[in-house]
Amino acid sequence: MDQRTRERLPVLPTLVQTAADELKKAQARLAAVRAAAPGTSFTVLGETYTKVKGTRYTDHAASATAYDANGRRYCLGPAEQRAFWAWASVEFLRHTGVRIEEMLEASHHSITQYRLPTTGEVVPLLQIAPSKTDEERLLLVSPELADVLSAMVCRVRDVSGAIPLVRSYDPSERAWNAPLPLLFQWRWGGQNRPVSVSTIRKGLDETLLASGLTDSTGRPLRYQPHDFRRIFVTDAIMSGLPPHIAQVICGHKTISTTMNYKAVYPTEAIEAHRAFIARRRALRPSEEYRTPTSEEWDAFLAHFEKRKLSVGTCARAFGTACVHEHACIRCSMLRPEPEQRSRLVEIRDNLIARIAEAEREGWLGEVDGLHVSLAGAQDKLVQLDAEAARRSTAISLGMPTFGQIKDRTVHGQDPGCSG
Template sequence: MTVPRVAIAVPRPTTAQAAHGERREKYPARSHPETWPATERSRDQVLALIRVPPTHAEGHHTWGARKRGAEAILRWLETFPGASWQDRWLACPAPGQQDGSGWHDEIIEWSRTGMHRVSRKTELSAGMLTLITLDVIRPSLDWLIIRRSRRIREMMAEFRDPKGYADLAEVAGPDVWTSRIGYDARGAIARILAAKGGTVRDITVGDCLEFRDAQKRSQSSARSTSLFYSWLRDLGLFPPDAPPNLRHISVRAGQLSPAQLIDRYQIQNEPVRDLLVSYLAERQVSLDYTSLDDLSRCLGLNFWADLEKHHPGIDSLHLAPETAAAWKQRLRTKVDRRRLPDGTVIEYESPRLSFVPLLTTVRAFYLDIAQWAADDPSRWGQWAVPCPIREAEVNHKKYNRQQKARSRERTRERMPVLPLLIRTANQRAEEAKARLEAVREAPAGGSFTVLGETFTKSTSSRWADPNSTTIAYDATGRRRHLDSEEGRAFWSWAAVEFLRHSGVRIEEMLESSHHSITQYKLPTTGEIVPLLQIAPSKTDEERVLLVSPEFADVLSAIVCRVRDHSGAIPLVSAYDQQEKVWNPPMPLLFQSTVGGENLPVSAATIRRSLNDLLKDTGLTDSTGKPLRYQPHDFRRLFVTDAIMSGLPPHIAQVVCGHQNLNTTMGYFAIYPAEAIEAHHAFIARRRALRPSEEYRTPTSEEWDAFLAHFEKRKLSVGTCARAFGTDCIHEHACLRCPMLRPEHAQRPRLVEIRDNLLDRIVEAEREGWLGELEKLHNRLAGAENKLAQLDEEVARQANVVDLGMPSFSQIAVRTTIDQP
């Protein structure tokens, strides 16, 4: 077999960087022309455009300062080479000023040395703004962002493009247009026009991306970035496939190619990296994107990147036994990080629950290559090597049982406290609504009391209405955004009610729209039945749920909240976290207004809201830690409650959208009381159905055989408790067998066995007998378990009350005598 050549891979850009580069190529910004008519005008022509109002007219001094400042700047630029004002601007030192303010000093110093009239900084700033507005000079976006100007918005709206700004104001609405976030958005558009020229309708997607990059370089606040983009998009200026918004464009890279998926893990061996890319490309046709992403993570991160980290220079899939064993041992655990209240982060290891599925994926990788090598030896033959994972190591039966047990334990723990969670969510929503209404009615800077709490309303952060703020300070002086608190409280209540009444997945809930609410007329009675249509999700199956009256109230509250002033639900584009694509605009039920624009509520927001809700309940689990609810827990609670209430399991399967009934029954948590009652009923039915001959008196031979069975179960350290008529199924490994009942008189023997095992374990660790070590540990666990069992019996017998029950020898009517 040809050994692949090791090549050190060149560091590749991150996923977000690569995706952003592709967007910049797809949506290029407008180029900077060398010249245009406005910049070729003479100094007199430019100054003639700056008409000063008559004396004593309003704004006379302002416009006079602008004209004087513009004249000083133009005279200073004439000292630099160039055929246009833009050429002279690029030749002067002003564009290179990092702070955006040093250019004033350059002109003032030039005025003093050249015997010109010395201008003030305010006049120079006003003159520069005038030249930019008249499109005489086009500074860069970096220079414009660093140099803040309060009048650039009004100047651009009045003299550059009044019609375009009027259209934007109509799209934004009067409240948002005059707010602080609207003020910042208008400033972003004005700076793009100043740097690129043209009007509002000339702005492209590439211009917006370039402005976003300039903001990041200058470390400027990006709160207006997404809002101004939404205004331009609503004007219909962008193509249909343009990004819906810029808020999360840096972290949402979209679907990646197999090469990009593998390159996330910076694999050093180039041939192995190419092999993984080729393997993903072959599997891509039959997998959805989520499965392909999980496959790349398993093979790239959990498998080969881990091998390269712990075995530098590895270049072959043919793993040595010790290498494979070490990798499997590392795969059994994972490193978790937790932030403590003091801000420090600690790392700790925990068992990896997905250990068996990861092994199965890697084993399938080896077996697929071996099979493909028979069909195409030239491509896959050199990589066909023995698989380091045996079939017995990927037994899913135990894994599935453990997963089902954990799921049912979570359900049993959370079902009793669900009513408390519901009451707390409803109470938090009502209290947050009362606080929000109170702060809206209070004057700015005034105090108000609500629900026994005293608040002081902050001054407004908006420019139009000084009383429109919803920020207040409580009695401790803590700044609280009561509008945001009310939003989090409402959506936590809505999520709890939606999930518990419908049993849907969280992605199905977030994709529910106003179009999902339908109705059906019963043909027999003519009654109108409300229905909720669930879009295809995990299993690509569409289904319809019956809406109960309580669930209908929840949907009504959500619809009333998200409607705009026109009564319609706004259309928003949601990002599918599983498939990494943007969905088309839809009237989603779970949406909110953030920064002046309508955005879908994310799954992370729902989870944070649930965590905040659980903090208020004070619930704890069996270990004393705060109880955690995951959105999928409500799905299990829904199935359990429905089946316990009498819903047939196959109907529950249809309601949940499961393809297999066993999946539905895995969600159903059986309670001990229910199991006991069902067992009693089964025994009664069995006795009624069995023939009476089976309850006859046993013969002497049958009784002798029955007693002899129990006499033969006597062992050196106790008694075997296996059932009558059964053989030993544990191959007489009595010390580890749960059927062995140890005797108190044999405790010294068990202690001697345990000490002997400890000595043998020390010897095995010293000699490196790994196979012997695992067997000894198992036997040691069995011995310690038997000793603990004896201690528990001693403690229990100390509190035993004698009820006078007869012993076995007193009730036996026959005995046997062992023959020598």
Template structure:
């Protein structure tokens, strides 16, 4: 009835017949409704769908009125730069020309981000703090102050007393801004070699040093934060799933009880008492009730949000897909594969290209099959067909052709694609109902991308090879997949234990058996038998003495400094015996005694050298500046 009234209102206001209504007339009606009603933006636009299906509008007319009313589409590079109102016209034209040169290789979302960085964070910031600036050749003071401002940002926070104050916080994407600006300077210098007349006048020294954009430290910090985020959310994921399932069942029970009750009657469900509303206005009230305090409760909307919260959580955690990939899944994404060997039918889910433009297939588990079945049963119409609806690509800012997407709902008399904002809102409501908190006691927050990190981490921890996880996640490089996977302390322990197990498997098993009492006593006795009168024998366990216990001659003897007098006595005794052997002409004894004497003197020399080394102090001195300058200059010449 309301859509008919809207069509009649346009014919009365504009004159003519229904066939003469234009798209502009429909937009004027929506603007008038927005001014007349407090909730005009939510007024149904089913009348537009009727008129379009009748063939009144041209073929290139938007599929729904929302295509024009709520989404402006892509902007030109001039509009992307002009939204920041730059004062220097030559630099403005340069940025427009630069974006036009980069546009063919970028998607629209990246183009918008590049325009924001160069026009707002870079040149717009310079114009605000240095009025009248016209050159990319920045002074050291201007460059330094800009980089300092880039590393922080000021946000407004409402305090507990109701006042609003400005708070300065570190900017997490500061290194990305610096990298983009450095690439801008380098591109101008590189392009000037090919087109000097076009880019040459703008070539200037880059104000950003290579050391200021060291990404390795930034990547490590980012990895640490994401790992900690994953470690906090992975253990409590079952609790979140349980809460989402319970909220859905409770919302469905309330809605079923409401539908079974006559308008104006009171009913009780799950311990709460409600009164079903009576339809006295143009606004549909079939799913509205009033609680015991007289507050209006839209039970149908609550059930709708609870269902899509449950469906989103289950889909994201079971597939590891991105949220934009989830919203693009259609009925055509469900495919089958027949195993050549056994003929078994394997259900697969085809993930459409999103970020990497590479589609992939995922195995549909029984849990995921239940979720997909519940979604299909919910969205198909009376003829068991899933309606085709247009989808808004938030990154490309374009409407995709109508497709039988699974994430759609019936709203304002027509089928619409579930927007990203609705998914995030439903997820936040589930988190609020769960009462989960982080390590600091604050309410735990989940982002849709957290489920992707949790999926990859849990899969690898449970034995899935990383290169298979890379294919499932749709990453081009294995390092990206391992970056998503959080590191746990017990992994290092388990990896070391596995290394020990592999090493033991390669060595004889008898080396790892429990030693007998005799073997243990023999092992301890070995170290006891190494104690000598002048020191300690350093030979290993299980080896025999190779010098037939002529310890003074052996290089394995470690002399004891406290036994130096005994070594001196041995040396003097050997000298006396050599003299005696020379007098008595015992030539056979002289050679052996001289070898022992040489060993004794060597051990005494080792002791003296050790004592001298401990007592000797080496003065390194303090280098002077001329010495450093001479050393540096000579070193550079040598290079």
């Protein structure tokens, strides 16, 4: 689901623009066929049609029928209806993020208003009837959504200016709803009917086909009405809307449902990591990020020269001083060298002799310190022996050599290919 959203969110503006363009084209074709006399040819948008000679229908939508230059029959009235409802659905769904059944149940009564108690300003609201969660909710109507609602109201009004009452069937409840001034209704077969889900899907598919959008496999991109809900949540939260407000707008019972709708983008993780690095760098002095001077470079190289010790190498970091008072034999930073093993043995034996002498002479103050040094020397010898044992058990793989190349041309193979 996240991948569906990531694939469809970036191309949503293309779909929106295509829906608007297709509606304008369908309206231009319908206006041209209505203006043409029966049986005559007319040209619109570079396409030539011939209007049918006569019709037994009285409905203006059914009479807007014409043939193209190839003799293919087009019902330009229903085509314009589908283009309009496809455009209205795309706009309605992307601005509200509602479920499709909630959209199709929106009526003229759903459009309401609220006066802000502080400023007295009137804000338009859209009431979403209870559906999945049995809770109604109110959405703020943006100026863009207000334009869409206005176009729908103007379209479905009858000659008296009222919106006809139509009954719709609720497939979830398996019951007919009471007659309502539904916004998603059209006149078909001489009667006003609710726009069906299949009509919305068909119009959406026609718009997608016209847009030429494809998915990652190169096939035509498909949008389900619920994709707009996921896109709405993802876009809103990425634009800064707090998730708990998005939860209220979407009518989810828990915030985890809302967060499941939000597609996490790898770019979000990348941007957050880059911001973290920038913050961390800002805490460090900027001088640390400049090109080193010649003196600093010399000091850096000198550091490695000064790490050389009699029994091995000092592994302390550049720029750090020796904090162990050069008691290297006790220090964990000392990396003993195998060639200096005899020297380490000599030091160990000397320490043993000094401990014996100190104990014999009663210099007990030195005994503890000498024991620490002796433990360090023995530890370094153990390190060297372990390293030598590890090296002796290593398996030599040898150096790869070129084998003799045989002539295989008799088998139809390239003689330069050894398989």
